[in-house]
Amino acid sequence: MSNETFRIVRDTTVRSVRFEAVGELDMAHTQQVADALGVIDDDIVVDCSQLSFLDSAGIGALVAQHARLQGAGHRVTLVNLEGQPRRTLAISGLLEAFLE
Numbered sequence: 001m002s003n004e005t006f007r008i009v010r011d012t013t014v015r016s017v018r019f020e021a022v023g024e025l026d027m028a029h030t031q032q033v034a035d036a037l038g039v040i041d042d043d044i045v046v047d048c049s050q051l052s053f054l055d056s057a058g059i060g061a062l063v064a065q066h067a068r069l070q071g072a073g074h075r076v077t078l079v080n081l082e083g084q085p086r087r088t089l090a091i092s093g094l095l096e097a098f099l100e
Helices: 027-037 056-070 083-092
Strands: 007-011 017-025 044-054 076-079
Touching (some): 007 027, 017 056, 027 056, 044 083
Parallel strands (some): 044 076
């Protein structure tokens, strides 16, 4: 892991609820995910093109939001997922749950 920070940017220029994940999604940043995504009751798309690292705590944060939305017929979808974050989700067996 580097000293790179994590941030979530909401894109208000599109009709769907779209976020951009930038940096490292690890234990230090799970509350940011809960705060940003936890207030949305619609399908959420997270652009991961700038996500450089994902650990089990980050996966847990995404799974929690996915499970919360699933009960209402919505979901979290990850797009542009590459490198280490994609491999980590694949190893965990959760990759398919988050793809379009």
